[in-house]
Amino acid sequence: MPVIPLPFEPDHPVFVGHFPGRPIIPGVQLLDRVQRIVESEHGLTLDGLQAAKFLSPAAPGERLELDYEIGNRQVRFEIRCGTRRIASGQFLVATGHAT
Numbered sequence: 001m002p003v004i005p006l007p008f009e010p011d012h013p014v015f016v017g018h019f020p021g022r023p024i025i026p027g028v029q030l031l032d033r034v035q036r037i038v039e040s041e042h043g044l045t046l047d048g049l050q051a052a053k054f055l056s057p058a059a060p061g062e063r064l065e066l067d068y069e070i071g072n073r074q075v076r077f078e079i080r081c082g083t084r085r086i087a088s089g090q091f092l093v094a095t096g097h098a099t
Helices: 027-042
Strands: 003-005 046-054 065-071 074-081 084-093
Touching (some): 027 065, 027 074, 027 084
Antiparallel strands (some): 003 065, 046 084, 065 074, 074 084
């Protein structure tokens, strides 16, 4: 599985309203970043999210890492901050891009 840094700059606009006084990275931003990385690194098109679990909130400046594995018509992923699991899930690979 490739392990890729998943940085979110502390001044990223997403933190302005999510949440005042205790900002965290929204789950949709994490999923979007995973999808973009996998698609650009491997020339794949991901065609839906089969499962996602958000296990621990991630704050601005935390060092996140993405771990993923491409299988038969699916991409499993996990996002961590050190040993703490932030999120995990599985995307489907679009028809015509099966591995």
